[in-house]
Amino acid sequence: MSDIGSDAGLDQQLHQQIEKVRRFNRFYTRQIGVLDEGMLASPYSLTEVRVLYELAHRDQLTASEVGKALGLDGGYLSRILRGFQQQGLIDSTPSAADGRQNLLRLTEQGRETFAMLDLRARESIGAMLGRLAAPDRRRLASVMQTVEALLGGEPGPRELYLLRPPQPGDMGWIVHRHGVLYAQEYGFDQRFEALVAEIVAKFVRDFDPARERCWIAERDGEVIGSICLVKETEKVAKLRLLLVEPKARGLGLGRRLVGECIRFARQTGYQRITLMTDGELRAARHLYEEAGFRLVHEEPHRGWGPECILQAWELDLN
C-alpha cells in the first residue's frame, strides 16, 4: 500500500512529531526521576526494588527468570539475591525438577518490606495525582493508556477476523470510514459520505431480514470491514458498502466478504447480483472479476469532487 505521496509536508510533519516525542521523553525521564526519588530514602536501590517487585508478583521464580524479565546481569543479580537472603527477605529452595535452579519466594518479612516500598511508590504517585483536579486525573490515566496502547501495540500473531451481523454503531462506522478513506484516496468530498449515509439509512429502514444481509468483519474487537446485500427486485440483489480497512488488506477479507454475499444470494434465490463501483478502485475491481462479475456499463460521474468513472457490474447466478 504505497501512500499518497512522499510530500515534503508529510516529512516535515514526521519531524515535528519526532521532536514532540523527544521532548516528551526528556520530560518524562525527569518525571520518573522525581517519582523514584522517594525510593532513595530506602536502603534499596531501584534495581533491588524492581527485583522485589518481580518476586512479589510471581511466586516460585528462579533467578534466571528474574534476570531475563528485568534484563539484569547474572552476577549482579546473584549478589542482590544473596543480600536479600541474608536480610531474610527471601528464601530459596532447590528445585526438585532441576538441580541447578533455586526457587525463590519472599518470606513474610520480605512481603512486608515490599508492601512498605509499594505503598511508598503509590503514595508518591498519589501525591502527584493529588495535585490534579479529578477530571484531569481521569484524563491523565486515560491518555497514558493511549500511549501504551499505541506503542505497546504488538501486532504479533493476531486473530484472523470474525464476520458478524451489525450492531449499533456499525452503520455509522461504515459511513465514517467510507468518508475518511475515499477522501484520502480519491479526494471525494462530504457529498460522497452523505450518499453513503443515505444508503445506510435506507438499508436499515427497509430492511428485509429474509432477503437482505449485512456483514461486519471484526478483528481484536475492532471493525475492519463491511459488506451488504440488498434486494433490488425479487430476482436481482445489489451488493453495497464493501469496505476493507487498509490495515486489514492482504487477509483475503475482501474475497471472503464478496463470497459470503454470493453464497447468501444463491441460497436466497436471487438470479443476479449487481453492483456499482468506481473505476479507480483497482483492488475492488480485481475482486469482482475474480468472483465472476462482468462490467456492463460505465459512465463518468462528477458529483463528489473529482471526476470519476462509475461502473456497473453484474454476476448471473444461473
Added chain:
Amino acid sequence: MSDIGSDAGLDQQLHQQIEKVRRFNRFYTRQIGVLDEGMLASPYSLTEVRVLYELAHRDQLTASEVGKALGLDGGYLSRILRGFQQQGLIDSTPSAADGRQNLLRLTEQGRETFAMLDLRARESIGAMLGRLAAPDRRRLASVMQTVEALLGGEPGPRELYLLRPPQPGDMGWIVHRHGVLYAQEYGFDQRFEALVAEIVAKFVRDFDPARERCWIAERDGEVIGSICLVKETEKVAKLRLLLVEPKARGLGLGRRLVGECIRFARQTGYQRITLMTDGELRAARHLYEEAGFRLVHEEPHRGWGPECILQAWELDLN
C-alpha cells in the same frame, strides 16, 4: 491532602488511576531504555549526551546552569566538562561579567558530534513512529503533549478542545457515536442510528453555507463532540446532532456548542431556534434550560425500541 469526599468510590478510582500511572511508568521506563540503547554504541554516556544537548540548545551557558537544568552534581559535571574540553568539543571563556563563571560553547567539532548523536536519537524515534500509521502518530504526539501539560502543571489556560468545521469522516463519526451511545444508554436500536444517518445525509445534501453550520469538537486529534444548526424556515433554525463524548463531559463542551449555535443563529438573523430531544437526557435538558430554551411540547415515541418521550424545545432570539 484531604480529598473532596472520602467516598469509597472516589478512593477506589484514585487507586485505579495510581495503578495505571505506575503501569505506565514501568512501561515507559522500558520504552526509554530501548530508545536510549542506540546511545550505548557511542563513546558518550547518557548524561554526557544530555549535557551536550543543553550546550547545543542554549549558547553561552555556565556550568552551574547546565547542572541545575539536569540536576547533576557539580563535581561530576566539572569532570564531564573537562573531558569535553580535552576532546575539543567545547571551549570555555571566562565571563566578563562574573569572574567565577565560565561561558561554555560547543566548538565546531562539538557541534558535529552533537549533530551525529542527535541524528541517531531522531532516527531511533523515527523508527518507532514509523511502525505507526499516520493518524496514530499524530495522536501519539498530541497525547504526549497532553501528559506533559497535565503534569507540567502549567497553570496557563491550556487548549481544552478545539471547535472546527467538519471534515470527511466526521459525519459518519456522528452517526457512529449516536448509534453506540444511544444503544448503550437507552437501548435504542439500529433504526435510531438510521434516522441519524438520514439527518446527516440531508444536512450535507441541502447544505446552505450562509445559514447553516456544523461544529466538530476535537481534542488530541480525537473527535469528542458535535452540533449542527440547520435552516427550518427563513426565521426558524433547528439545532441538531448535539453529542458530547462521555469521556469529555465536564469540560463545559455542551454549553459551548449550544452557545456557538445560538450566537451563529442570532448573527444570521434567525428569530427562533427549535430542537427535538428525548426526555431521558438529563444533561441535555439541563443545557437547554440553561440556554433559555422552553419545553413546548412532548409526546411518547416508540420507533427505536424502548418507549421514550420526544420533547420539542424552543428559544426565541431577542
Added chain:
DNA sequence: TCGCGATAGTTGACTTAGTCAACTAAATCA
C-alpha cells in the same frame, strides 16, 4: 570599604551500580 555569607567551579576520596570472564554443577542432546 570592609567583611561576611553565598555562589561558581575544582579536586580528591569514596560508594554504588553494573560488567565481564572464569568457574562449578547439573541438565540435555546426539
Added chain:
DNA sequence: TGATTTAGTTGACTAAGTCAACTATCGCGA
C-alpha cells in the same frame, strides 16, 4: 558416553555518581 548448554556463583574490574573540602569571586549591608 561425552560434548554442549544452562543455572548460578565468584573475583576483578569499570563506569557513574556522591560527598566534602577547598579556592576564587561576587554582592550586599554595616
